Amino acid sequence: LEGEQLAKWQEVCSWDKVRFIDNYDEVESLLKQDSPMIFCSSSGMLNAGMAVGIAEKLLPHAKNCICFIGYSVEGTLSWKIKQKKTKTVTINGKPVASRCKVTNLHSFSSHIQRDDIIKYYSGGFGTGTYGKICLQHGNMKDRIGLASDLQEAIEKRNRTDKVVVVNKSTEILL
Incomplete structure (x- = not known):
């Protein structure tokens, strides 16, 4: 730090x-x-x-x-x-x-596979809504692809959560 x-x-x-x-x-x-x-x-x-x-x-x-x-x-x-x-x-x-x-x-995850991330955070597991889902671990290209697929799955469930790909300079206001 x-x-x-x-x-x-x-x-x-x-x-x-x-x-x-x-x-x-x-x-x-x-x-x-x-x-x-x-x-x-x-x-x-x-x-x-x-x-x-x-x-x-x-x-x-x-x-x-x-x-x-x-x-x-x-x-x-x-x-x-x-x-x-x-x-x-x-x-x-x-x-x-x-x-x-x-x-x-349902805020942080480090041991979940890609398909389960999409199911979990799009509402496939559980009933939580998140508002913002921030992807910060992994290489940028993979995070961008995951963000796109996750956002699509969220929208298919008529939810309004937003997926954000973050980096060191991203400031997240909750």
Whole structure:
């Protein structure tokens, strides 16, 4: 990050309510507290890392909520949790009750194939509307082609979402 983006990130990092955690013992200690908190963790499809342990602790309690960002491959732990079709999911070989709220933020995706992107964001999966869909990963030629095909699929469903191909200089106003 540079310039204004770096300054904004440094501001976020200096907030007294933000903590960076690099070991699971600290995570477990925080999970034992009975106070509101948000964990931001990455682990692809919940296949490894601290995110799996965090999910295992949050899932059984109805007062908790797990927010997923984007697409999950069918059959993965994140996909199973998002489906909310069973009362338990298996984590580390053990059944874990799945009582917490689950929210899927249809905003970012990094593990979805082209055809599924078109189905997902044109309304083929789910019912969400997005307003703007920003394509920023991959080479420009492929993104332009995807944007055209996705926009066409959206319009066939009589939706008004707009597909935008972005680059470093694109400023997105939400």
